[in-house]
Amino acid sequence: DAGITQSPRHKVTETGTPVTLRCHQTENHRYMYWYRQDPGHGLRLIHYSYGVKDTDKGEVSDGYSVSRSKTEDFLLTLESATSSQTSVYFCAISNGHLQETQYFGPGTRLLVL
Amino acid sequence: GDSVTQMEGPVTLSEEAFLTINCTYTATGYPSLFWYVQYPGEGLQLLLKATKADDKGSNKGFEATYRKETTSFHLEKGSVQVSDSAVYFCALSDGGNDMRFGAGTRLTVKP
Numbered sequence: 001d002a003g004i005t006q007s008p009r010h011k012v013t014e015t016g017t018p019v020t021l022r023c024h025q026t027e028n029h030r031y032m033y034w035y036r037q038d039p040g041h042g043l044r045l046i047h048y049s050y051g052v053k054d055t056d057k058g059e060v061s062d063g064y065s066v067s068r069s070k071t072e073d074f075l076l077t078l079e080s081a082t083s084s085q086t087s088v089y090f091c092a093i094s095n096g097h098l099q100e101t102q103y104f105g106p107g108t109r110l111l112v113l
Numbered sequence: 114g115d116s117v118t119q120m121e122g123p124v125t126l127s128e129e130a131f132l133t134i135n136c137t138y139t140a141t142g143y144p145s146l147f148w149y150v151q152y153p154g155e156g157l158q159l160l161l162k163a164t165k166a167d168d169k170g171s172n173k174g175f176e177a178t179y180r181k182e183t184t185s186f187h188l189e190k191g192s193v194q195v196s197d198s199a200v201y202f203c204a205l206s207d208g209g210n211d212m213r214f215g216a217g218t219r220l221t222v223k224p
Contacts, residue, residue, distance in 0.1 A: 004156075033212075040216050041216060042117075042202055042204075042214035042215050042216045042217050043157070043202065043204075043212075043214040044214070045211055045212055058211060059211055059213075090156055090157070092156075092157075097206075097208070098206035098208070098209075098211070098212045099145040099164065099206045099208050101159045101162070102157075102159070102212075103159075104156030104157040104158070105156050106154075106155060106156050107155075107156055
């Protein structure tokens, strides 16, 4: 199994507070991704990174920012959480871009009250 | 834009039954197609993929053929087991900056 961890695994927060989710990999993969999973929508790409300090937006990037200061860490920040951001968040990594196999972390369940 | 439509679930089958989960796609280019599987409480795992028309992906007894003429990538397995109970996602990537997933199909296999 690819070495991908996410922290925290569960979080409850209040509307308007900032939240940061962390993805950590031990595989030295170049690409890292953040998705959200919601019923009826499957997974939707939020942001991705193609190298240290290199990031780009996905389909549903509004309200989210990311940072990658080291190869192994990719952070997702909700600057001011809203109830619509209640979701399960998955990090993924790959050696190539999206047409290559992605390896997913275990997920973070976020509840915004 | 690109999109994936897969059959709604849930699907409930008896052990050793034949499985088909339909997936159709809309894309302007020549995407790669994937099936991912999610077991309870876990992240997604790649099940199989195909990168060009008429390619057949296969793994663990599952198969799917990339049909450009019908824009489909249906997942099949001849004899399902209880351990195949999971949520299955069809997905496509056109090599650009996005990956599109279907809504997922939950499969339950009963002994």
